[in-house]
Amino acid sequence: MDIRQLKTFIAIAEHGTFAKAADAVGLTASAVSQQIQALEAEVRSELFDRSTRPITLNSQGLQMLEAAQGLVRSAEDIVDAISGRAIGGTFTIGSVRSSALSLLPRAIIELKKDYPDLKIKLHVANTDELLNDVVSGRLDSAMVAEYSGVPSTLRWSPFIKEPLFAIAPRGTEPMPASEMLSRLPYVKFISRFRLANIIETEVARSGIVTNVIAEIDTITAVVACVVHGLGASVAPWSALKETPEEVVAVPFGDPQIHRQIGLIERRASPRAAVIDQLHRHLVSFSGEFGLPR
Structure with missing residues (x-):
């Protein structure tokens, strides 16, 4: 299993067909098919329901997709950190359904200006789900109110x-x-x-x-x-x-x-620089009530 196979697998899940995925990753349809065959052979399971048109992920495929997205994101983060190249990949941010959620889109827009190559995804859920997703790496960071149950592996930094x-x-x-x-x-x-x-x-x-x-x-x-x-x-x-x-x-x-609201992140997050910048923007949009780190 390698990162190229995982990126191809993710592209198929996103685009729905091998042909569209091939265009997205810059490969021939034959090369895409070979990569998926190799991936399925390694995990010893089919990942797609090929009886449907277009094909869809089966239960094993859905499980693989979540793992693949996390592995690809981590690999890209490591390369960015070591090489010093412009920060790219996908940055996933979560938030509770809070009135302060109105601050987040403005901060995300500014973050996109800072990192044009960065793809940003926002996920809204309850606090417990967000904490679990940050711990597991499914989210890079999340915006939550002051909360007594934050695990020791996470850091909570108030911005307002x-x-x-x-x-x-x-x-x-x-x-x-x-x-x-x-x-x-x-x-x-x-x-x-x-x-x-x-x-x-x-x-x-x-x-x-x-x-x-x-x-x-x-x-x-x-x-x-x-x-x-x-x-x-x-x-x-x-x-x-x-x-x-x-x-x-x-x-x-x-x-x-x-009341205080802040960002949670893993204490050894590879996206620390991006989260720091997001925090600064949130502080700025919080006006006189902002709390710098």
Whole structure:
């Protein structure tokens, strides 16, 4: 088994036919067929269902694809690091479904300017899945909120410490957060993410008695409900920065509550330079709340 065979195998999976894969990797269709035959002989299993048109990966092929992508990415990373050539290959970044996700596309665009030869893929999932994928190498890095269960093999580097605000529809008279959340119908953020726990812990600590009118599982939808007049709620800065004039916002908590979000990576990551640069861009887009390494 060699990297050329794995790249050819990945190309077939991506393009659907041996002929299209041959064009993609610069080989003849005959050479592609020979490489796949050699690969299947080495793993002692067929990797494709050849009864379909176009052919598709069978269960062994799907398992092989995941391994092949990781091996090719690691090999390219090593060559980049040793040779000093322009950084290329594929950089895979994960993220939780967070309001701070709005910062990531802007940072990725800047990262593409830094590394034009780099192909970037974004994957959104829950925190536990992202941690497992970074540990296994399926992801190079992931954006997650502060989390007590980060394995010792990973490093978590915060890039933002953002404040939380109590928010109400535009035109609401200014009042303290505790009064706002008590007097107006309450749009409750329900989630197993840490942010929901932070909010409800402070609501309980402050003795705020809420009148829940809706329970919503994304911050984006919570803010939309408030903007359209349904009631009051709590949201982080990153969820409000695009529409600051659409709501009345006052500090939540005394002192004001903050939450941190950062990047996780393997401690010996071959993509450390790329992750450092991504972190710098995220800090830049976080404004006054950015946290340099």
